[in-house]
Amino acid sequence: MIDVQRVSKNYGSIRALDQISFEMGKGEIAGLLGPNGAGKTTTMRILTTYLTPTSGKAVLCGHDVLDSPIEVRRSIGYLPENVPLYTEMRVRELLHFRAKLKDVPRSKRRRAVAEVVSRCGLADVENRIVGNLSRGYRQRVGLADALVHDPPILILDEPTAGLDPIQIREVRALIRELGDRHTVLLSTHIMSEVEAVCSRVVIIARGRIALDERLENLRHDTALVVEARGPADAIRNALAAVPGVERVRTTGEHDGVAEFEVQTREGDDPREEISRRLAANGWPLRTLDARRSSLEERFIDAVTRSSLSVHEKEAV
Numbered sequence: 001m002i003d004v005q006r007v008s009k010n011y012g013s014i015r016a017l018d019q020i021s022f023e024m025g026k027g028e029i030a031g032l033l034g035p036n037g038a039g040k041t042t043t044m045r046i047l048t049t050y051l052t053p054t055s056g057k058a059v060l061c062g063h064d065v066l067d068s069p070i071e072v073r074r075s076i077g078y079l080p081e082n083v084p085l086y087t088e089m090r091v092r093e094l095l096h097f098r099a100k101l102k103d104v105p106r107s108k109r110r111r112a113v114a115e116v117v118s119r120c121g122l123a124d125v126e127n128r129i130v131g132n133l134s135r136g137y138r139q140r141v142g143l144a145d146a147l148v149h150d151p152p153i154l155i156l157d158e159p160t161a162g163l164d165p166i167q168i169r170e171v172r173a174l175i176r177e178l179g180d181r182h183t184v185l186l187s188t189h190i191m192s193e194v195e196a197v198c199s200r201v202v203i204i205a206r207g208r209i210a211l212d213e214r215l216e217n218l219r220h221d222t223a224l225v226v227e228a229r230g231p232a233d234a235i236r237n238a239l240a241a242v243p244g245v246e247r248v249r250t251t252g253e254h255d256g257v258a259e260f261e262v263q264t265r266e267g268d269d270p271r272e273e274i275s276r277r278l279a280a281n282g283w284p285l286r287t288l289d290a291r292r293s294s295l296e297e298r299f300i301d302a303v304t305r306s307s308l309s310v311h312e313k314e315a316v
């Protein structure tokens, strides 16, 4: 549904995105998580065709953002960070108007509006002036607007920013429901939001993807961080063959030192065997670190690592 390949974006001399790549399949809800200035909004604005990438390729529902922006816009519903609603209109009138702009055929408009009014919990306010609504309701109107042409993909930029705790809970519940029928990419800098709503997290830091993982893999697993000097592929194979090791991912390679993330089976602790096997092959072990991979730890780790130079990383 979403295929981003090596997308970069420069604003003058500022490199906001540096070769980011990720893919999303049908029915996924992914959280694009990152600190302020990481590049979340830039990514979303490229996917929604409001900005063009400096280089790289982004394809949504088979349509390239550069070659077919109109088809891309038809395939997505976008909730921007500051919802630009027509504040003087009534809710139902606004949604009809937006449905028309989005080419929903006249004969289907009434039904399309009724459906989003119901799905977004707007029945009580459909005759109210948008500008007089609370921020929580305006956000729901924004979601209804994004949904009114029934797009397969929803892109939501900080959908709960500025809402009170009850409104946050309601909007999150609504997004979870939307995940049944739509592929949803939302941005946030709140970790608990990702845990509450998403099935997958993509962490972006300094314009790069620092982590892309399914949440179920982060919740229970214990991960080991292994750094060893030697040939990355051979070390990777040796690690994968250690009993108790479930999965090995190469996370970096610099100056002859390869870095891996090793997922272990619950209850297994293969650290001693890893150390023995690497030593037997003559690959000096530099780091063997066990950590519970909670989202918070992974976020801090990914963001900190991305902000270190190669030299500093070696020292960590």
Ligand SMILES: Nc1ncnc2c1ncn2[C@@H]1O[C@H](COP(=O)(O)OP(=O)(O)OP(=O)(O)O)[C@@H](O)[C@H]1O
Binding pocket: 011, 014, 015, 016, 034, 035, 036, 037, 038, 039, 040, 041, 042, 043, 189
């Ligand atoms: N129009 C622009 N001109 C120049 N620099 C920009 C522009 N828009 C964004 N940037 C810079 O690009 C980088 C990424 O910004 P972006 O808004 O995408 O980050 P973000 O992750 O959405 O941040 P936030 O969580 O604060 O909204 C930042 O360094 C920002 O200052």
